[in-house]
Amino acid sequence: MGLLATFLPGTALAKRDAVVVLSRIPPEEPALQAERDALAAGLAAAGVAFQEVESIYDIQAEDGDVQRLREIDGDLVFLGWHFPRAIKWILARHDLEVNGATRKLHCLDARGVKTPDAVQKVKDILAGTASAEVKPPPQAQGIGQSKPALAQLSIEQRAALGEAELAPPANAELSPRWYPVIDYDKCTNCMDCMDFCLFGVYGVDHAGTLRTVQQDQCRQDCPACARVCPVGAIIFPKYPTNQSIAGSDQEGDRGNIKLDLSKIFGKPKARHQAALERDRELIKAGRRPASADKVEKLAEEFEKMDI
Amino acid sequence: MSHDEAIIFEMGLYQAALPTRLRYADIHFWFETREIEGQARTRMGLTSYAMRLLDDVFRLEWRVTVGQQVAEAEALGEIESTKASSELYAPMSGKLYDFNTAMVEKPAQIGVDPYAHWLLEFEGRPATSLNAEEYRAFLAEGWEETQKLLKGQM
Numbered sequence: 001m002g003l004l005a006t007f008l009p010g011t012a013l014a015k016r017d018a019v020v021v022l023s024r025i026p027p028e029e030p031a032l033q034a035e036r037d038a039l040a041a042g043l044a045a046a047g048v049a050f051q052e053v054e055s056i057y058d059i060q061a062e063d064g065d066v067q068r069l070r071e072i073d074g075d076l077v078f079l080g081w082h083f084p085r086a087i088k089w090i091l092a093r094h095d096l097e098v099n100g101a102t103r104k105l106h107c108l109d110a111r112g113v114k115t116p117d118a119v120q121k122v123k124d125i126l127a128g129t130a131s132a133e134v135k136p137p138p139q140a141q142g143i144g145q146s147k148p149a150l151a152q153l154s155i156e157q158r159a160a161l162g163e164a165e166l167a168p169p170a171n172a173e174l175s176p177r178w179y180p181v182i183d184y185d186k187c188t189n190c191m192d193c194m195d196f197c198l199f200g201v202y203g204v205d206h207a208g209t210l211r212t213v214q215q216d217q218c219r220q221d222c223p224a225c226a227r228v229c230p231v232g233a234i235i236f237p238k239y240p241t242n243q244s245i246a247g248s249d250q251e252g253d254r255g256n257i258k259l260d261l262s263k264i265f266g267k268p269k270a271r272h273q274a275a276l277e278r279d280r281e282l283i284k285a286g287r288r289p290a291s292a293d294k295v296e297k298l299a300e301e302f303e304k305m306d307i
Numbered sequence: 308m309s310h311d312e313a314i315i316f317e318m319g320l321y322q323a324a325l326p327t328r329l330r331y332a333d334i335h336f337w338f339e340t341r342e343i344e345g346q347a348r349t350r351m352g353l354t355s356y357a358m359r360l361l362d363d364v365f366r367l368e369w370r371v372t373v374g375q376q377v378a379e380a381e382a383l384g385e386i387e388s389t390k391a392s393s394e395l396y397a398p399m400s401g402k403l404y405d406f407n408t409a410m411v412e413k414p415a416q417i418g419v420d421p422y423a424h425w426l427l428e429f430e431g432r433p434a435t436s437l438n439a440e441e442y443r444a445f446l447a448e449g450w451e452e453t454q455k456l457l458k459g460q461m
Contacts, residue, residue: 004455
């Protein structure tokens with residue numbers, strides 16, 4: 001049966017039970033602990049076996065949890081604390097197959113979901129009557145569509161090609177973590193983010209594909225490159241105030257659709273705002289802001305302040 | 308409403324009062340600059356025009372801290388009402404002196420009288436601002452476009 005499963009991926013033949021994995025909560029969101037405890041208890045009470053891993057966004061590539069996830073070769077039901085699209089691409093970053101070529105990956109955002117509803121959803125997925133796969137958007141132009149093979153290389157293969165993540169730098173803040181997650185269903189490899197980021201977070205692999213090569217050089221809470229990305233392919237799963245940047249499928253897709261008055265209240269052009277955010281991070285890091293005109297403007301303001 | 312002298316901008320049937328003692332930013336903040344022990348400090352809040360667009364505000368969140376140097380147009384936080392939400396951007400550059408925690412706790416109060424409830428206080432004064440008449444002219448000029456923008460989202 002195992003052989004059949006290998007040779008006939010995605011068929012109903014040789015159906016194995018999917019493995020359910022429950023992520024621990026991100027360290028900076030202790031308020032979710034009660035929800036998570038209730039969900040774990042609910043799954044156990046319903047007789048649903050599950051594995052636990054540390055907060056999926058926060059674990060390092062070499063952690064044992066990543067290794068255990070890679071060893072799961074069947075369908076995977078992942079319960080986490082980010083938007084499903086964010087969960088999908090965090091797992092992709094750990095070299096898990098995410099787009100259904102060899103197995104189904106179901107991603108569930110457990111935040112704010114009542115325990116019985118979440119447990120029922122998991123049971124329905126296990127029974128094959130429901131799905132939580134995150135499909136590429138219909139108009140997706142991303143390179144993930146055309147180059148699936150690269151994402152499927154094992155970590156060893158990638159390391160051999162010099163494509164494994166670099167080790168975190170000594171000065172990196174490793175907990176809580178903060179780095180961009182790339183949605184390769186959307187990413188067109190345009191490199192705008194790499195040109196924009198001055199901290200060396202982005203690089204390319206031997207195939208010329210954009211990668212986050214030094215993600216822990218990323219500045220805590222800075223989402224600037226996500227605003228620069230022309231196709232919305234950069235996710236900061238922990239970004240609190242913009243659901244689109246945090247990996248929601250669409251703005252306003254959770255709950256009521258509301259008017260967005262940001263333009264009226266002075267939303268700067270995305271690129272302008274991104275430059276402001278980057279400059280602030282450069283100053284914090286003891287470097288000069290990149291936009292010279294901004295420096296001039298500041299100098300003018302200081303003059304006006306008559307110090 | 309305040310018993311200030313004010314001019315009116317008509318938003319359909321709604322009359323948005325613009326007190327003439329205040330200065331304004333085109334992103335719909337009012338400014339009130341005071342000299343305190345020789346130092347200028349500017350309090351600011353949202354205008355009645357802004358509040359009419361938002362309606363019942365139930366959430367106001369700032370992502371800045373007191374003492375932080377803020378650049379004009381920098382995103383500072385977020386406001387949400389029953390029908391709309393928006394990021395809020397700095398209407399001036401300067402060091403944040405204080406914010407009104409009472410309005411964070413009970414943001415619905417802002418709608419009762421937006422000119423009686425300041426939200427942020429900066430050191431210094433805005434480099435540029437409009438008087439009530441200039442702000443009204445600005446609103447009048449953009450009113451058609453604003454209505455289109457609102458309707459386009461509905």
